Amino acid sequence: MKILVCISNVPDTTTKVKFTEGDSKLDTNGIQWVINPWDELSLTRALELKDDGNTGVKSVSVAHVGLSSSEPTIRKALAIGADDAIRVNADSSDAYFVAAQLAEVVRKEQFDLILCGIESSDYNGSSVGGMLAEFLGIPSISAVSNLKIENGQVVITREVDGGKEVVTTPTPLVAVVQKGIAKEPRIAAMRGIMTARTKPIKLYEPVPVEIMTEYVKYELPKPRAACKFVDAENPKQLIELLQTETKLI
Amino acid sequence: MSVLVYTENWDGKFKKLSFELVSYATRVAEMLNTSCIALSIGNVDDAELKKLGSYGAQKILSVNSDNLKVFDTQNYTEAIAQVAKNNDAKVVVISNNNVGKAVAPRLSVKLKAALAAGVNGLPLSTNPFTVRKRAFSGGAIAHVVLKTDVKIVTLPQNSVDVTETPVNAEVEKISISLPEPKTVVKDVQKQAGKLLLTDAEIVVSGGRGMKSPDNWGPLVELAELLGGATACSRPVSDEGWRPSEEHTGQTGKIIAPNLYIAVGISGATQHIAGVSGSKYIVAINNDKSAPIFEVAQYGIVGDAQKVLPKLVEAVREIKGK
């Protein structure tokens, strides 16, 4: 079984974002770029499955659609343990475009299990995984919180309202992962960092695809009204305020 | 031409979320000078289906098929796509919950329709079709232009008002031929009857400042008295102090209750990313400089173990319990 982990390159999750050019562009000054947290966890789970030895996982690759500026993120994925990487050399602002590129990669390289995150922490698109599956005409399972391989079959736990379901589908398939898929992201060890330098990054040129969305402007969330403090000795006053001012109690 | 809204049901019943979606789709239809059509999948009786008319749906289509019993993303996508095509839908409205996140992107490819997930309010304009959406995990709001003829928007729960605009809706049963689902369900583990965190209007949430899993009694009691649900920060669920379904934040559940009471939670950006849509935030924390107070409208600087029992007492008094 060949696993592909799709990784997106996002600002570190503690970044306080700012915008330039009349609030139409992200100000990338000083931003620390990281692997999207979900993708880091997907990669961790994929490597656990490969390390297990009984799962039949032969290789774990990563794919990224982005310009050369995101190579450090790809190298990091290689340092964590991915066997090889593919980069599609294109700007990645539109999910439909990105998914179409990844579909080309999967068609050429023939992966059995493709992992995507439930959302990128930057544009919160929640799009690429499902789109990729539809481009390929293969099943997708979303809200995946656990993934095992038993007798060559992918066994998935997904979240549903009020609980969980254990499901299977034939491969190839796209699993769109969320909380639970792995506990802590695996960290690159010194040896991994050294070997990452020599691991291959295959370069694909993009196929032409229509751009469907355009981000034209950004707003920062409105600051909330200043906090009203209630004396700790008299919490009852808080309940009274909630009753009279918010009318929710 | 029409605006199509997919209204999910839970064991044959709609809930507030379904009515929010129809209310919203009706407003969008007005902006486009067209009508709102609701699609229901599964076994829902006529009386329940008719309810969608109270919020403006002029036509209610109901599809029921054995091949839609299991939530299979391919079959659901196919069903919604066929209905969208047959009714010349220009905008498709879906929830941004687990089901919507699974289906909307597939539908986008199938209909060649631009998708905006987690949309905030009505479109700013219909030509070009521009919506505001969540970006940077709550750190910003983006204005996105959807450039295709057909558009898909997904809406977070609790983000729009339910508005009654009763119309005499016609209910129509339609049939769609679909293949056997490829998804096979082996096991289901569901807790029935519990208020879902994502449905709760009031949420009381605890963080590491609660100090120990044994201290949760008064917090749970407060939530129960207020008719709300309980939540927690990530370290609390990681430690196993509370079940993982309660984990709220960027990597947990994203919720938007009317009232979010954060107890012993510092207010890290990743936590706030999951609760910033709340109408009111209340913080209880013994550190006056905790960042949670920057996003809270009401606060108490104090020890959670001392404050919580007093809050419980005050609510009991008010509610006469």
Ligand SMILES: Cc1cc2nc3c(=O)[nH]c(=O)nc-3n(C[C@H](O)[C@H](O)[C@H](O)COP(=O)(O)OP(=O)(O)OC[C@H]3O[C@@H](n4cnc5c(N)ncnc54)[C@H](O)[C@@H]3O)c2cc1C
């Ligand atoms: C990629 C990534 C994703 C993450 N995703 C999430 C997420 O989804 N959700 C999430 O919650 N976190 C998430 N985190 C973790 C986040 O950064 C914080 O570490 C976490 O939210 C802190 O939890 P806390 O507020 O419960 O604990 P702490 O930060 O330890 O805060 C405890 C608070 O309790 C107060 N306190 C202490 N004693 C008392 C007392 N007796 N009475 C009252 N108050 C008291 C303290 O003043 C402090 O403010 C993520 C981190 C990363 C890197």
Ligand SMILES: Nc1ncnc2c1ncn2[C@@H]1O[C@H](COP(=O)(O)O)[C@@H](O)[C@H]1O
């Ligand atoms: N540029 C990209 N290259 C590769 N994978 C991506 C890219 N953007 C998004 N993804 C994948 O799609 C998931 C969801 O992203 P999004 O649809 O952008 O919210 C991410 O967690 C990645 O797995």
